[in-house]
Amino acid sequence: MLLRLDLQFFAGEKTEKATPKRKHDERKKGRVAKSQDVNTALLLLFSLIVMAIFGSFMKDNMLALYQHSFTEYIHWELNEKTLFQIFTEVAIELLKIVGPVFLIAIIAGFASNLMQIGFLFTTEPLKFDLKKIDPIQGAKRIFSLRAIVELLKSIFKIAVIGTITFSIIWMYKDDMLMVAFKNAESALQFFGQVTLVMGISAIIALMVLAVFDYAYQRYDFEKNIRMSKQDIKDEYKNIEGDPLIKSKIKEKQRQIAMRRMMSEIPNADVVITNPTHFAVAIKYDETEASAPYVIGKGVDHIAFKIREIAKANNVMTVENRPLARSLYASVEIGEVIPEEFYQAVAEILAYVYRMEKKV
Incomplete structure (x- = not known):
């Protein structure tokens, strides 16, 4: 009894790698190995590239908006119409400034996901599930080992990025104190330069962290979808079907094929026999094939049934032991x-046609 329980326990252990079908099913549900750090790193990288390319354009537009605000808007009388106009014009200018960054951020988001998991569209995660609002399940997720690992990772990332950011700010602290004595254009240029240095440093750190995080996410995903030996057996049964049901289906298919074959025997030109063990029904129809073809064959009991049907439908039976055996072994229905076999079969068909003419 104890031995049986031990075997059941080990059979239920998740020790086997997930099968391709299991991975495909998990993917359809939207469960894939993905690192958010890769997304963040690529998003920041693309955004900085855009800022580096369009930096002068963004600076010129910001200065133009600054000058327009303090030379034009400041003198306007505030009412409903002017407020709406100011809001509209400022919104358009801001959209011009940050538009390229937003656009590239969207592209970077798609690119990072495609790079990790390929194209995937599923509505499975959006389906309503009571387990998602179950407080017990929620508590288990909050205090799970995975949640603790994610918390420690987040703290470590904050510490690394915070240290890098603070170090760069500390490097430029003297220049920052002198910004108050610079004009707006020089101040914007300085802060743009500092932001670029901070961004590049943060990206390098995030890229390194992303490599380790992606490896961990893949390992954790593969671990979570592991299967037991019993799971693999059940999956195989579901794919291939229960052996008992499969055998019944095959038997049914054989019966249908047999009935179809027997229904064709009356259309045969001749049945070549062994005489008792083998029977092969031959037909020649120029519109169907260029040579005679087999429409039925059988051995022992089936051969007897073929001869019986042939006799009942006045189909001639010719005994030729070697030809019957050879045709049965070589030609399928x-x-x-x-x-x-052309000459031997042609001679038999010629004999059959002569005998039918005499009758």
Whole structure:
């Protein structure tokens, strides 16, 4: 009894790698190995590239908006119409400034996901599930090992990025104190330069962290979808079908094929026999095939049934032991006879046609 329980326990252990079908099913549900750090790193990288390329354009537009605000808007009388106009014009200018960054951020988001998991569209995660609002399940997720690992990772990332950011600010602290004595254009240029240095440093750190995080996410995902030996057996049964049901289906298919074959025997030109053990029904129809073909064959009991049906439908039976055996072994039902049998079969068909004319 104890031995059986031990075997059941080990059979239920998740020790086997997930099968391709299991991975495909998990993917359809939207469960894939993905690192958010890769997304963040690529998003920041693309955004900085855009800022580096369009930096002068963004600076010129910001200065133009600054000058326009303090030379034009400041003198306007505030009412409903002017407020709406100011809001509209400022919104358009801001959209011009940050638009390229927003656009590239969207592209970077798609690119990072495609790079990690390929194209995936599923509505499975959006389906309503009571387990998602179950407080017990929620508590388990909050205090799970994965949640603790994610918390420690977040703290470590904050510490690393915070240290890098603070170090760069500390490097430029003297220049920052002198910004108050610079004009707006020089101040914007300085802060743009500092932001670029901070961004590049943060990206390098995030890229390194992303490599380790992606490896961990893949490992954790593969671990979570592991299967037991029993799971693999059940999956195989579901794919291949229960052996008992499969055997019944095959038996049913054989019966249907047999009935179809027997229904064709009355259309045969001749049945070549062994005389008792083998029977092969031959038909020649120029519109169907270029040579005679087999429409039915059988051995022992089936051969007897073929001869019986042939006799009942006045189909001639010819005994030729070697030919019957050879045709049975070489030709499947519906196939044209091979060339080596042409002469022997032609002689039999000629004999049959002569006998039918005499009758």
